[in-house]
Amino acid sequence: MTSQTSLRETESYNFAYLDEQTKRMLRRAILKALAVPGYQVPFASREMPMPYGWGTGGVQVSAACLTPEDRLKVIDQGADDTTNAVSIRKFFQRTAGVEVTEATTGATLIQTRHRIPETPLTEDQILVYQVPIPEPLRFLEPRETETRRMHALEEYGLMHVKLYEDIARHGEITNSYAWPVMAEGRYVMTPSPIPKFDNPKLSDNPAVQLFGAGREARIHALPPYTKVVSLDFEDHPFVASKADHACDICGSHESYLDEVITDDQGGRMFVCSDTDFCGTRSAALAAERG
Amino acid sequence: MNAPFTPSLSGGFAHPAHDAARAFRAAMQALARPGRIEPITGAAPPAPLSPAAGTLALVLLDQTTPVWLAPSHDTGDLRAWLTFHTAAPFTTPQAAMFVIGSWVAISPVSRFSIGTPDYPDRAATLIVEMPDLRAEGPRLTGPGIRDSARLSLPETAAFQANHALYPLGFDTFLTAGDRIAGLPRSTHVEEN
Structure with missing residues (x-):
């Protein structure tokens, strides 16, 4: 064997x-x-x-x-x-x-x-x-x-x-x-x-x-x-929406966000759902700051 | 067929899984992007079938896919080769899922299966052997094409009539040597 x-x-x-x-x-x-x-x-x-x-x-x-x-x-x-x-x-x-x-x-x-x-x-x-x-x-x-x-x-x-x-x-x-x-x-x-x-x-x-x-x-x-x-109607057009917030990790206003509950006191944060996008952006920002 | 070695036994994929995967990628890109000419290799079929058409046959044909060989390609050697490598049954033009031949030999193309309104996928796929393929000639627009593309089609009227049937209609691969192009029924064809 x-x-x-x-x-x-x-x-x-x-x-x-x-x-x-x-x-x-x-x-x-x-x-x-x-x-x-x-x-x-x-x-x-x-x-x-x-x-x-x-x-x-x-x-x-x-x-x-x-x-x-x-x-x-x-x-x-x-x-x-x-x-x-x-x-x-x-x-x-x-x-x-x-x-x-x-x-x-x-x-x-x-x-x-x-x-x-x-x-x-x-x-x-x-x-x-x-x-x-x-x-x-x-x-x-x-x-x-x-x-x-x-x-x-x-x-x-x-x-x-x-x-x-x-x-x-x-x-x-x-x-x-x-x-x-x-x-x-x-x-x-x-x-x-x-x-x-x-x-x-x-x-x-x-x-x-x-x-x-x-x-x-x-x-x-x-x-x-x-x-x-x-599909939509002329008087009710389609709108691509997302949470009205910036990513709490990378700060992006453009990406789609997940809402994450952080405790049982109502605490929550918004983070990019696309982990590669968020990680790449965070790393670039960190490199910029030195 | 009684000899221990006949031409029909050779000319298959050296590594079936890998060769078929690479060839399918080429065929898929060709059909998804009408006008794009892709290299496709792997099979060495007997004449008159081109390596491109032979490779596509090995990627797509099996015992569940009736095929019609047009007179230009209906030879004993080719029948034996396709039977050994794919086991696809031979059938009539009307019943064929796949059609192989030169444009003149497969015409009139209006006899091939165009699918049904409930099942437009049950339509024939034509593998048309061409002397060569060039990115010039009739103008193509539609899904898969950013603005427009050009492809050296054997004629335009038949493809326009086929497109008018959309979402029914046959789909076409054009092959020459080791190159392939695709023309799905969704493509709008204009003479220059």
Whole structure:
């Protein structure tokens, strides 16, 4: 058994964990998703060695896209150091042997849960989203046969009624995340759910954006420079908002903030959700001060 | 096929997982960015199939993907090579998920599957063999293209008709030598 145990872990799996047959199926789905931006392509989702809800869709899409030369970054709500991000990063280190990084600028493939990095992406990058519910109409119409037909007929009245009822009841559209968008003027799609602050970054992005939903077995995509519009009304326009505060660590007014409860006396602080952005900015400021 | 070594057994990927991953990246970038011409290598198929088209076939084809070889590419050697390396079944133009051939040989392209309103992904993918690929000719706009791009398409009318069906329509890869370009149904094509 010594010869077996001395095998490096990357040699005891196929590259990037999945078998080649599965990757071919995923790759065909990804190409069709790119050809029809916003349309959800069904795929034969596999069981992964992690529970549904932990990014099994994103992991399968990443596995189909990774090359040995890639440098991988994984973020969970913007952070590189939370359990989900660390475990997925380690998974690909062990099964694909790829380099990893926490720097947005140094990554060629970024898998993300619920955020788009603050640092603008480039043409040399691929952003893979983990998606829990890919169907934006699902909470309005539970039947898959009906939502599929609604997409086919471009019948999105139900979504507009939902947004209108929000305004009638609450005075504004209440989504703070998962604000529905229209991809290239044809398909309403969910932005995975990212905070609405990130919605404008979906549009005209130089990077390839891929969305994987493992439990729901759907892949959708946005090619680079695709026009993505957040649904709204002329008299209630979409506004990308965030906490009206500066980051308590790096002082940024531009980045999306997490509110952190610090004690049970009502103490709290606001910090960047993007840990790489915050850390890089803090280090630069510290260097400036000497 | 009874000889111990036949040409159909050679010409596959040297390292299947790594070669397929690199080739898929090239194909994905080509289709995601219409007009961009990417190098794609790894396979050495028998003539008349180009290395680019052969590599793409090994990345995407398997026993679940019926393929139609147009008369320009329907040779015994190529059938044997594709069967050995991909196990893809051969079928008719109308039933094909993948179509391989020269533009003249696969025409008329209106007979290929364009998907259904409920499932627009169930559309054919054409792998069109070209004498060469250049970033000139018809003007392309749409998803994947910042302002506009140009690509030496074999013709424009068929791609305009295909785009008019959007979100239905076939998707096209153009291959020449070891280079590949993509033209999804979402691309708007104009004559100069």
